Amino acid sequence: MARKLTAPLILVAVACLASAGIGRGQTLQRLTVQAFLLSADTMQPQVDVPFHVVVTLHVRERVSAINNLQLPMLAQLELLGDERQTVTDPRGTQYREVVTVVVHDAGRFAIAPATLQAIDARDGKPKQWFTNDLPLSVHSSATHIANGVAAGLFRDIARIVAALIWLALLVGAALLMIFLLRRRTPGAPVPVAEPVSYQRMPSEAEQRRHQIEDALLVLRAERTRSAAVRVRAAVWRIIGAPEGETLGDVLRRPGCSEGPLRDLLVALERSAFTYDEDLAAAVDDAGAALERYAEALT
């Protein structure tokens, strides 16, 4: 159980960290989004076999980092690694994040789109971009082998060989085209793509509610001191409280001294510092307080 929960916990923390800046009124980056994609190296991963989910973003501007990019909630997956790369060249910036994951249960599910919040440099308006979603069909190893045997080993080999030939031809053609294009039009600008999708940017209260709901999921799934401490830290980030402050400092912040938020902060403090025998009751209280606060945000 604990293994499966690692990904949601870390991703909740990453998401909270990424969005906490917006909650504090951080300035959005001014970007011209040219491509924003979510992909995986297989759409039919096998149970307990690691694979990669890749977020690719290309913007016209040359920036050192991409802020306010939120990964989807990978609740069904276990996170094994996360590698980010930002490459800047005269044509703009290519951001690539490769998340190595593994899934432990067979079935079909979809990974929700990743989101990016930025000022669209084309019209100066704040927007939210979404990638495509990613439907996955997870096979158990036994199913896969059974299907393979049933389909016939020979047919599989023939398909693989044919696919490899096609792939080699395609790659060769693509390389040739790239070579010719680069020689003819050096430094030609990358064609401008429309944003993959566009919709109203969620309000701060909506974002905060989603984050609180995520935190509630984490606390319900893992009723440990460690989870309570992480949820406490995530909630502090959501409300813009820096690490290293005490509860007293946080309660003195505007809007934190009364109502459901105060109850939530007090309950989380108790779950983080109470004695072991009281932990279960403290986590229950913290969960109830999270629910009440999420309701208050709707």
Next chain:
Amino acid sequence: MTVERQPGDLRAALAKTIVGQEGVLEALLLALLSNGHVLLEGPPGLAKTLACRSLAAALEGDFKRIQFTPDLLPSDIVGTRIFDQRESRFATVLGPIFANVVLADEINRAPAKVQSALLEAMQERQVTIGPESHVLPDPFVVMATMNPLDSEGTYALPIAQMDRFLMKINVGYPTREEELQILDRFAMADTQPVRCVATLDDVRAWRAAAHAVHVDEKLKRYIVDLVAITRAAQSVAVKSAGGACLKAAELIDYGASPRATLALAFLARGRALLDGRDFALPDDVRAVAAPALRHRIGFNYRLATENVSADVVIDAMIAAIPAP
């Protein structure tokens, strides 16, 4: 049906007599819960004696006040043996230190041997008079005062002796509103200390409860970090009155002892109990950090020459350690 008395009841009772001075009242209660003693520094007339007397009255305990003077002798505090002519033998007369709440007024006016007698009694909780040892009453709280305005003819307390005090409180003047309340309470009416809010047995029970208050591992590390930074404060910057930026380490000769670590834990547990909790929080540690540390740090001459307040340095060091 009996209603269990809580330390908060005692605080509420003291607040009915004493206007403001929450720091002094809390320090008295924390000392009571943590089995320690308090050093108060502040000008005269700030209700220090009244606070002690009120505490003793609220607890049905004994209260004694000792005015320290240059001609005071140790026997004036702990007691002495006198020859009883009728019985033809020596009899022991116990000194004023045998009380539950003792106010040692202007402790720095007495010479070192008298200070030592008091501080040894505070530490050992017993005194030896002639061949006999006498155990001091339980609970036993000493509240010692020092007057910062008038230093002529005083004997400074060495840091090693100040370390025996659990905490040091700087007593300030009341606010205008508080002073108006003082007028109403004592000039326009005859306010008497509230009596018998709790018993000495209650205090012993509270002390046991405070001892059982949970201190999380994260909090223990926080306490140790707070004390450790007083010994190596190179990374802490403070501003002098002239605007110069100084390293706190340049102003400190030596940091707090491990006794400060213990004091922080005792006081945090006491504060948690006062707040009705059976587990301590970072807020408890931070609230008691300055009173527990300020008399245990050896500041050097630069503190005075650079015109920096010791509390400014201590606050900067506390702020430099992030709470868990």
